[in-house]
Amino acid sequence: MYKFIKPQAGDLSIYCTAKAAILRPVIQSFLNGETFSLAVRNRRSVQIGVGSGTMTRRFLNSLLQADKLEKFLGITYYHQKSLIKGLYQNKYPDDLIFKPLGAGIYDYYFDGKPEPYDDFNEICYEIFVNRGYETIDKGGFIQDTHIRICPYCGMEVVKQSARSKRQIDHYLPKRKYPFFALCYYNLIPACDLCNEAPNKGQTDPLVEWGKGNVIMQPYGFNDNIVRFHVDIVDINVFNPENFNVKVGFTSLCYLKGYDMFFDISDRYTDCNHCASEDYSRFMDFKASPFYNKMNMDRDWLKKAYKAVLSFSPDSDTPYLKERHRMRIDFFEQLNKLRQPGAYYVKGYGNNAIELE
Numbered sequence: 001m002y003k004f005i006k007p008q009a010g011d012l013s014i015y016c017t018a019k020a021a022i023l024r025p026v027i028q029s030f031l032n033g034e035t036f037s038l039a040v041r042n043r044r045s046v047q048i049g050v051g052s053g054t055m056t057r058r059f060l061n062s063l064l065q066a067d068k069l070e071k072f073l074g075i076t077y078y079h080q081k082s083l084i085k086g087l088y089q090n091k092y093p094d095d096l097i098f099k100p101l102g103a104g105i106y107d108y109y110f111d112g113k114p115e116p117y118d119d120f121n122e123i124c125y126e127i128f129v130n131r132g133y134e135t136i137d138k139g140g141f142i143q144d145t146h147i148r149i150c151p152y153c154g155m156e157v158v159k160q161s162a163r164s165k166r167q168i169d170h171y172l173p174k175r176k177y178p179f180f181a182l183c184y185y186n187l188i189p190a191c192d193l194c195n196e197a198p199n200k201g202q203t204d205p206l207v208e209w210g211k212g213n214v215i216m217q218p219y220g221f222n223d224n225i226v227r228f229h230v231d232i233v234d235i236n237v238f239n240p241e242n243f244n245v246k247v248g249f250t251s252l253c254y255l256k257g258y259d260m261f262f263d264i265s266d267r268y269t270d271c272n273h274c275a276s277e278d279y280s281r282f283m284d285f286k287a288s289p290f291y292n293k294m295n296m297d298r299d300w301l302k303k304a305y306k307a308v309l310s311f312s313p314d315s316d317t318p319y320l321k322e323r324h325r326m327r328i329d330f331f332e333q334l335n336k337l338r339q340p341g342a343y344y345v346k347g348y349g350n351n352a353i354e355l356e
Contacts, residue, residue, distance in 0.1 A: 004151055034049065036048055040102065047116040047117070060127075074183070076185050080177075080185070084172075125174075133174065148320050152194040152215075155267065155268070167192050168190070169195045170186055199261060208261075212256060215262075225250045228247055228248075229343075230244065237279055243276050246345050247264055265346035282304065282334060309327050309331060336356070340355065
């Protein structure tokens with residue numbers, strides 16, 4: 001759980017230019033009359049293509065103007081939401097924009113009419129997903145971001161092996177919003193536990209936000225919404241079972257969201273072994289000056305960070321270390337470096353509790 005660092009302008013430009021080169025001829029081909037076959041559930045295959053004077057044609061035409069396609073591929077999450085809002089306000093039916101073409105939609109809009117059918121969602125899916133996103137080097141993309149640890153949970157390594165499926169989450173799901181399938185800021189390297197169902201999968205964060213289940217887009221993540229806390233329940237600190245890890249959030253909607261999308265609270269309960277090991281290393285380090293005739297160093301706290309966590313609090317990056325935030329929080333809890341605060345924790349209902 002950490003905030004993504006935005007790419008350098010040059011890196012983003014290279015990405016957008018390269019992906020625009022893939023998409024531009026495909027878009028132009030559809031505007032020139034290309035069609036494709038689509039099976040509508042158990043019915044026969046139907047032909048899908050861009051109609052005359054439709055919103056699909058207007059949208060695709062707009063992307064071919066000047067450098068519009070490159071700019072579109074680099075739009076931020078804020079501008080993605082603005083575009084979605086505009087589409088919802090358009091007179092084009094929402095079920096032709098945000099839903100795949102199923103039997104019900106086919107019966108209502110297309111059955112008995114001449115083919116090809118103009119379905120905005122399916123045409124965008126064919127262009128941006130099937131012929132765009134599915135053709136990219138996913139391993140290369142992950143490597144270029146320098147991401148090692150999943151930003152959603154902060155505890156699992158993002159797969160790099162060529163023999164295993166590379167997990168790139170579409171924060172706004174590509175089935176519902178296929179036109180964002182190649183937009184840089186919608187592509188989030190993630191672990192398979194976070195990305196696949198029954199966790200995030202194809203669940204739409206915008207819909208869940210309206211229900212009070214909120215997660216933050218990694219490029220806009222705020223560290224202040226979460227706090228890790230460890231209860232030590234017995235004097236025997238060498239037994240990991242005596243360490244209980246809690247994940248607290250400043251708002252109930254974040255607790256509900258991160259548990260629903262990523263099962264955060266339960267997954268971190270298994271990190272008691274990590275907390276026990278950090279505590280043992282810290283106590284050994286803290287006692288060492290006394291063993292050296294009280295010859296304490298002014299910088300002992302910074303050295304303690306390094307000795308206990310193997311990274312310093314001010315120089316290392318969270319996308320390289322598993323459980324980075326949990327371990328930092330526990331270290332600061334042990335050294336009373338933070339103020340107690342009210343947080344919502346799983347198992348305490350709708351009431352906030354105080355965490356050191």
